[in-house]
Amino acid sequence: MKSAKTTSPTDVQVFLNTHGFSGYQWLIFGLCFMVVLLDGFDTAAIGYIAPSLVGEWGVSKPALAPVLSAALFGLAGGALSAGPLADRLGRRTVLLASVFVFGAACLASGYVNSLTELTVLRFITGLGLGAAMPNAVTLTSEFCPDRQRAMLTNAMFCGFPLGAAFGGFLAAWMIPQWGWRSVLHLGGVVPLILFVVMLFTLPESVRYMVAKGQPVERIRRILARISATVADASSFVLTEARADVAAKSGLGVVLSPRYRTGSLMLWLAYFMGLVIFYALINWMPILFKEAGMSPQKATLVSALFPLGGVGAIAFGWLMDRFNANRVIALGFALTALAVFLVGQLIGDDGMLILMVFVAGAIMNTAQSSLPALAAAFYPTQGRATGVSWMLGIGRFGGIAGSFLVAQLTAHQMGFASIFAVVAIPGLIAAAALLVKQWAHPEAPHTQGGSGASARGAAAH
Known part of the structure; x- marks a missing residue:
């Protein structure tokens, strides 16, 4: 006789x-971490091999532009x-x-014989990389x-x-020893091995399965790997802090009146x-060199900027306990201040080095926290679309950033003024998150999934 x-x-x-x-959730976390690690490695790989391409194929640096940008457009797409x-x-x-696509395309890139072939394969690699990251974020979020x-x-x-930085050490x-092709071979073989491991071990999101009304037996089988207490469950429901909307697609949810402003x-x-x-x-080494630094010192100081992303773990802890919109908005406001100060410190190498590192640490931490914020903002029916569209549209910001400094230097703007202008987007980002908080008021623990509305799974 069944209990109540x-x-x-x-x-x-x-x-x-x-x-x-x-342990099962840690396995899922580890697999998704490896996907994002390899994403970082393969995204950065082209930059590490570019000097070797110039030397071996005798191509000019401007001729490399399509190869270097192909993956960026693929990432967005x-x-x-x-x-x-x-x-x-x-x-x-x-x-x-996505893991199979970027692994296979990166591996194939190691066998090309022309810039055209490499450009096409880098675009395909970018498509896989761009698809992998938002889904790794979404899947991890939905098991937490x-x-x-x-x-x-x-x-x-x-x-x-970490993958991008580790790739630099490996490439060097x-x-x-083995030439530039070996970097692409490694960047292809490891994802394909990971694909095979994931094929047999990675589950579907249980939140997604319930939202889609998939069979109870499949949902129960996955949850039983987390705790055996679910063994007798006869049906499942899903509570959403964010209410579902009457939309036929994920993009319909993201652009619905309820979620549009956010x-x-x-x-x-x-x-x-x-x-x-x-x-x-892209521009700090050149700007520092033009301001009087030696080329070697300019490169080393600039290399400090991307090192601080691990601080996102601390921001995540704060986001789980305080208002996440305001935590990240503060991070972007401090980024703007730090970037502005970098422009005021040329000539004082000690303070400049410190401020470049601080600016990078805060900026990378705030930026790396946005996918988690987006994953918490949307309901299950539109979460993957919400995260991926934020990442995809954001990629065009990377293209705009490169052109921004090019235009500023073309207009003969000074060192301090360039950094003052580059600081402004940090203030805009902070303001955007405060507008999001105003339009969609949130408190801690309403950002992730408990709360307002429940839906039942089809128990077939």
């Missing part, structure tokens, strides 16, 4: 909230298309496909308890800067963050 509790619907988010973070697909087909399916969601999602996202060691503000904040990042990462 076995006939009561089991709320999947309450289940995740009331059980410790299990992959992100914009993958979210709607994941909200329709599932996070697991699209994530597996509310109280740790931002911290764990941010920790997973730290794989990207591998290229002299979506636009997230896009604006992520766009402006990447304006700052790419403006500085």
Whole structure:
């Protein structure tokens, strides 16, 4: 005879909230972390091999522009298309496909014999990379308890800067021994191995399965890996802090009147963050050199800027306990101040080095926290689309950032003035997040998933 509790619907988010973070959830976290780590490695790989291409193929630096930018356009295209697909087909399916695509394309890139072939394959690699990251963020977020969601999602996202940095060290060691093609071979083989591992171990998001009314047996089988207490559950429901809307697609949710203002503000904040990042990462060595630094010192000081992304874990902890919009808005406001101060410190090498590192640490931390914020903002039916469109539209901010400084230097603007202008997007990003908070008031623990509305799964 069944007990009463076995006939009561089991709320999947309450289940995740009331059980410790299990080994199975750590496995999911680890797989998604590896996806983002390899995403960072493969995104940065072209920059590490570019000098070797110039030397071996005898091409001019301007001729490399299409190769260097192809992946950026692929990243945007992959992100914009993958979210709607994941909200329709599932996070697991699209994530597996994206890892296979960027692994296979990167591996094939190691066998090209022309810039045209490499450009095409870098674009395809970018499509896979752009699709992988938002789905890794979404899947991780949907297996987290509310109280740790931002911290764990941010920790997973730290794989990207670590992968990019680790790739630099590996490339410096591998290229002299085996040539530039070896970097692309490694960047292809490892994702393909990870694809095989994920094929047999990575589950679908249980929140997505409940939202889509998938069979109870499949949902129960996954949750039983977290805790055996779910073994007798006969049905499942999903509570959403964010109410569902009458939309036929993920993009319909993101652009619905209920979510439109928040979506636009997230896009604006992520766009402006990447304006700052790419403006500085691409131009600081040149600006410092023109301000009187030796080329070697200019490069070393500039290299400090992208090192601080691991601070996103601390921001995640704050986001789980305080208002996440205001925490990240403060981060962008401090970024603007720090970038402005960099422009005032030329000639004082000690303070300049410190401020470049501080600016990078705060900027990368704030930027790396936005995917977790977006994942918490949308309901399950539009979460993958919401995260991926923010990332995809933000990519164009990277392109804009590079052109911004080029225009400022063309107009003979001085060193301090350039940094003052580049600081402005930080203030715009902060303002955008405060507008989002005004339009969609949030308090701690209403940003992740417990709360307002419940829907039942089809128990077939």
